[in-house]
Amino acid sequence: MPVFEFLDGVKICVYMNDHVPPHIHASTGEYESLIDIKKVSVMMGNLPKNHLRKVLVFVKENQEELLEEFYKLNPTIKKV
Numbered sequence: 481m482p483v484f485e486f487l488d489g490v491k492i493c494v495y496m497n498d499h500v501p502p503h504i505h506a507s508t509g510e511y512e513s514l515i516d517i518k519k520v521s522v523m524m525g526n527l528p529k530n531h532l533r534k535v536l537v538f539v540k541e542n543q544e545e546l547l548e549e550f551y552k553l554n555p556t557i558k559k560v
Contacts, residue, residue: 485542490535492505497554501519506527508528517539
């Protein structure tokens, strides 16, 4: 589970051998949300709203780099 970034106490990770759609895992303590990188939307999770807003801005601003990292760590998934 490579950590991509720490954002105000939120750990942003891209997992190896993960599933589509391309997404990140954002977690802090007992909270975690999965964020769709292309849609910049919450797939599932319970991250507090104040952290979630910052994570969504981060994903939007770093979308291309996050997608590149997701596909690098998941080479069996074809880019769409």
